[in-house]
Amino acid sequence: xxxxxxxxxxxxxxxxxxxxxxxxxxxxxxxxxxxxxxxxxxxxxxxxxxxxxxxxxxxxxxxxxxxxxxxxxxxxxxxxxxxxxxxxxxxxxxxxxxxxxxxxxxxxxxxxxxxxxxxxxxxxxxxxxxxxxxxxxxxxxxxxxxxxxxxxxxxxxxxxxxxxxxxxxxxxxxxxxxxxxxxxxxxxxxxxxxxxxxxxxxxxxxxxxxxxxxxxxxxxxxxxxxxxxxxxxxxxxxxxxxxxxxxxxxxxxxxxxxxxxxxxxxxxxxxxxxxxxxxxxxxxxxxxxxxxxxxxxxxxxxxxxxxxxxxxxxxxxxxxxxxxxxxxxxxxxxxxxxxxxxxxxxxxxxxxxxxxxxxxxxxxxxxxxxxxxxxxxxxxxxxxxxxxxxxxxxxxxxxxxxxxxxxxxxxxxxxxxxxxxxxxxxxxxxxxxxxxxxxxxxxxxxxxxxxxxxxxxxxxxxxxxxxxxxxxxxxxxxxxxxxxxxxxxxxxxxxxxxxxxxxxxxxxxxxxxxxxxxxxxxxxxxxxxxxxxxxxxxxxxxxxxxxxxxxxxxxxxxxxxxxxxxxxxxxxxxxxxxxxxxxxxxxxx
Ligand code: ARG
Numbered sequence: 001x002x003x004x005x006x007x008x009x010x011x012x013x014x015x016x017x018x019x020x021x022x023x024x025x026x027x028x029x030x031x032x033x034x035x036x037x038x039x040x041x042x043x044x045x046x047x048x049x050x051x052x053x054x055x056x057x058x059x060x061x062x063x064x065x066x067x068x069x070x071x072x073x074x075x076x077x078x079x080x081x082x083x084x085x086x087x088x089x090x091x092x093x094x095x096x097x098x099x100x101x102x103x104x105x106x107x108x109x110x111x112x113x114x115x116x117x118x119x120x121x122x123x124x125x126x127x128x129x130x131x132x133x134x135x136x137x138x139x140x141x142x143x144x145x146x147x148x149x150x151x152x153x154x155x156x157x158x159x160x161x162x163x164x165x166x167x168x169x170x171x172x173x174x175x176x177x178x179x180x181x182x183x184x185x186x187x188x189x190x191x192x193x194x195x196x197x198x199x200x201x202x203x204x205x206x207x208x209x210x211x212x213x214x215x216x217x218x219x220x221x222x223x224x225x226x227x228x229x230x231x232x233x234x235x236x237x238x239x240x241x242x243x244x245x246x247x248x249x250x251x252x253x254x255x256x257x258x259x260x261x262x263x264x265x266x267x268x269x270x271x272x273x274x275x276x277x278x279x280x281x282x283x284x285x286x287x288x289x290x291x292x293x294x295x296x297x298x299x300x301x302x303x304x305x306x307x308x309x310x311x312x313x314x315x316x317x318x319x320x321x322x323x324x325x326x327x328x329x330x331x332x333x334x335x336x337x338x339x340x341x342x343x344x345x346x347x348x349x350x351x352x353x354x355x356x357x358x359x360x361x362x363x364x365x366x367x368x369x370x371x372x373x374x375x376x377x378x379x380x381x382x383x384x385x386x387x388x389x390x391x392x393x394x395x396x397x398x399x400x401x402x403x404x405x406x407x408x409x410x411x412x413x414x415x416x417x418x419x420x421x422x423x424x425x426x427x428x429x430x431x432x433x434x435x436x437x438x439x440x441x442x443x444x445x446x447x448x449x450x451x452x453x454x455x456x457x458x459x460x461x462x463x464x465x466x467x468x469x470x471x472x473x474x475x476x477x478x479x480x481x482x483x484x485x486x487x488x489x490x491x492x493x494x495x496x497x498x499x500x501x502x503x504x505x506x507x508x509x510x511x512x513x514x515x516x517x518x519x520x521x522x523x524x525x526x527x528x529x530x531x532x533x534x535x536x537x538x539x540x541x542x543x544x545x546x547x548x549x550x551x552x553x554x555x556x557x558x559x560x561x562x563x564x565x566x567x568x569x570x571x572x573x574x575x576x577x578x579x580x581x582x583x584x585x586x587x588x589x
Contacts, residue, residue, distance in 0.1 A: 004100045004110025007089055007513045008033060010073045011041055015085070018067035019045075022060070023053060031085075039076075039086035040510055046083045057083030091501040094509040095562070098569050099495035101512070109573060111516040113155030114523060118343035121159045121336045122148050125255070125262055126349075128165030129247040129269070130174055130201045133254055134399045135384040135392050135458065136350050142447045142582065143381055144348035145260050146528040149580045154523040159340050162262060163332065164251075164269035166244055169322070172226030175239045176218065177208035179225075185242055194253020195403060197246050226322075230274065244269075257406045259440045260582060276331035277323040281316055284330075289366045295319030299363045304355070314359040326360060333364045337374055344375040346526060351380035351453055379526050382455035392458050405458075406440065412464045413439030416472065417589065424483070424588050434586045438464065438472055441583040445471030448581050449532040469536050471583055474574060477539040479589035481571040484551055485564065491557070493564035504548040505566060508541045515573050519580070528581060535577045542570055 015031040032045035046064060050057035061083040068077050075090040101110040124144020127133040151158050178184060184204055192200075211218045228236040248267070255262040281297055284290035290299045298313035306312045316327045336342045347357060357378040364370040386392045394400050414435025421431050442463040449469055450456050466472055485493070501509065511534075518534045551563040575585045 002100070002104045002106070002110060003108075003112035004097065004104065004516070006516050007073065007093060007097055007510065008041065008517065010093075011087055011089070014068055014074055015043055015045075015064075015087075018064050018069070019049070021067045022063045023049065023055075025053070035510075035514075036086065038080070040089045040506075041087040042080075043085040043087065046085065050083060061085060089506075089510065091499070091506065092497045094501060094506060094513070095495050095497040095499070097513055098509055098566070099497065102493075102495065102565065102569050102572075107572075107576070108153075109515060109569075109576060111153070111519055114520055117155040117157065119157040119159065119341055120151055120344040120346060121161055121340055121342040122151070122346045122348065123161045123163050123332075124148070124346075124348035125260075126163040126165070126269075127247075127251055127254075130170075130205055130243050131165070132198060132202065132399065133251070133402050135402070135405075136381075138258070138402055138405075138443075139381045139384060139447055139452075140348045140350070141255065141258060141260060141262075142444045143379065143452055143528065145582045146444075146448055146531075146580065147346060147348065147379065147526055149582065150519060150523050150528065150531065153580055154520060156523070159336075159342065160263070160266040161332075161336075162267040162269070163329075164247075164267060166247075166269035167271040167274065167328065168324075169226050171229055171240055171243070172224070173208050173212045173222040174205065174243055175229065175236055176222040176225045177211060178204065178239050178242065179235075180218075181207075185246060192246075192249055194250045194256075197249040197253070198403075201243070201246055201250070230322075232274075244271075254402050254406075257403060257440070258444075259437070259584070270325070270328040273328050273331035273335065276334060277327045280327055280331045280334065281323070284316060284363070284367060287367060289363060290316055299359065299366075301359060301362060304359065314356075314363055316363075326356070326363075329356075329360045330364060330367075330369075333360070333376070334369050337369055337371075342374065344377065347376075347378045349378055349380065351382055354378060354380050377526065379452060381452040385455050385457045387457060387459050389457065406443065409443050409460055409463065410436050410439030412460055413442060413472070416464050416466070420589070424479075426588060430586075430588065434589055437584040437586055438475060438589075441471040441475060441578075444582055445474075445532065448528045449536070451527070451529050469532075471578070474535055474539050474578060475583075475585055476589055477542050478571055478574045478578070478585040479587065481542075481567045481574075482587045484567060485571075488552060488560075488564055491552070491560050491564060493568040494561040495565045496558045496562040499558060499562050502549050504541070504545040505563075508538075508545050508566060508570065511538055511541050512569055512573055515577065519577075531577060531580060535574060535581075538570065538574060538577075542567070 012031065012033050019031060020027040026049050029049060030045055031043040033041055033043050036042035046061045047057050050060045058079060061079040065077050065079055068074060070077065073090060073093045074087055076088040078086050080086050104110045122144055125141035127137045148158050148160060185200060212222055225236060229240055285297060290297045293313065296315050296319045297317035298315055300311050300313050304312050314326050315324060317323055336345050361370060361376045370376055384392045392400055414431060417434045417438055418431050446463045463470060464472055518531060522528060522531045549563060551567060552560060554560045554563055578585050
């Protein structure tokens with residue numbers, strides 16, 4: 001792998017040596033390099049240094065400037081204001097830097113791996129068995145998948161965990177019902193579609209519920225069944241397995257529609273920790289982290305109180321002996337830290353569960369399961385709202401079926417693609433395929449382009465719009481480059497570092513160089529929206545470049561080649577960046 005030193009790192013190094021040469025005691029101090037509108041970079045670090053050395057900042061800045069080696073990377077450096085440095089990069093350095101990225105055969109565009117790679121468990125895409133998925137599950141899947149891709153790209157070892165809700169009291173009712181009505185999940189056709197699977201489950205759930213509410217004897221049998229389930233009684237487990245299998249058919253069909261890979265072995269639901277629950281509770285009780293209160297095993301927190309001022313505990317075992325959501329999550333932490341050897345655990349879960357995770361993490365810290373060397377982080381996301389600004393529901397007030405929603409997005413996108421299809425020369429098959437990538441991309445991008453914790457409005461009209469901060473805009477930017485490359489005929493992309501660059505070329509080139517630092521930063525902070533913002537700006541800079549710089553009709557053959565090269569690096573960066581967000585970039589659009 002050929003990783004490329006970014007321009008900002010080179011400038012940083014040049015400045016650091018100039019600083020040390022001027023002021024030996026400044027060795028190792030940060031020149032505070034920033035992107036700037038006035039020059040390519042600005043360094044603000046001299047002010048603080050001057051203060052410390054009791055020197056005049058402007059004079060110190062002048063001395064540093066005289067020490068900066070100009071030529072290869074830095075074309076010009078000058079002092080501005082009270083002692084800032086304005087730095088201009090040499091055109092040649094920009095082109096050579098991009099050429100090195102272009103030459104990276106691994107397809108990584110010279111992006112280095114993170115310095116300290118470790119193991120991260122990402123807990124995401126965790127729907128519940130025998131229940132319909134809702135938009136919240138979509139958010140977890142989309143955000144989690146992007147985080148997984150981004151982390152893996154930086155060299156992190158990622159373990160995916162789909163912590164599905166497949167355990168708990170409602171299963172007693174379902175299992176008992178299915179046992180008494182054994183043919184209700186029999187399939188006539190060999191292949192059950194996701195939609196069928198869901199409607200089977202839905203029907204079963206409703207019927208079981210009805211019986212549970214009206215028949216006392218059934219209720220008793222159902223309650224006994226939960227105990228059998230948690231004790232691992234084989235026949236009960238077998239029936240439970242049917243529910244899980246049927247649900248998985250449905251989950252997989254939604255994930256497939258989402259154009260997302262979810263692997264069966266990574267699905268380790270709540271049930272997967274059943275064997276650890278008793279021990280988790282015992283350890284908590286023995287260490288005094290948890291105490292008995294009104295029969296239940298509880299953990300208390302200074303700062304967690306209800307509206308009545310009374311402490312609200314985390315309940316790890318209910319007074320009837322049953323284990324809940326918290327016991328499962330605590331056991332999962334033990335597994336992830338001690339068996340999977342996680343250095344970080346990221347939970348992509350609705351912000352409404354923040355208190356739960358705060359208490360779970362704190363409990364695990366007290367118990368010594370989460371040490372100082374392990375990071376536990378809830379990547380909390382906000383609520384999906386309808387156009388009216390209220391939580392997203394159908395007009396009838398029901399939850400929106402995810403499959404319907406994705407189908408509608410694809411339908412709209414296909415219409416958009418079809419409109420331009422004649423001009424681009426798309427076959428019917430390509431229209432269908434692109435419609436899918438554009439529609440699914442639109443849904444994902446809308447989710448990923450705002451900070452996760454914020455609520456966002458689900459507005460399909462806006463999502464498939466060609467103008468503005470949408471995935472379609474980015475996909476068109478990519479396809480337009482491909483079209484230019486196809487039209488170039490004999491001319492091939494080639495870097496010509498000897499050519500002077502126009503302002504729009506410089507701006508594009510400097511932004512392309514930032515891809516590496518953006519990805520590494522996003523991986524560090526788990527903020528995919530910053531990658532989306534980066535890509536959007538890249539597409540915007542590309543648009544200005546087209547306005548100002550003809551490509552195929554440029555002045556000289558070298559100029560044509562160099563611009564083809566510049567757009568090709570842009571295309572590869574767009575493609576790679578979008579892939580990290582889980583979004584495809586069709587070649588023709
Ligand atoms: N199944 C849960 C839900 O639908 C999300 C699970 C989140 N992950 C976890 N480890 N608790 O709300």
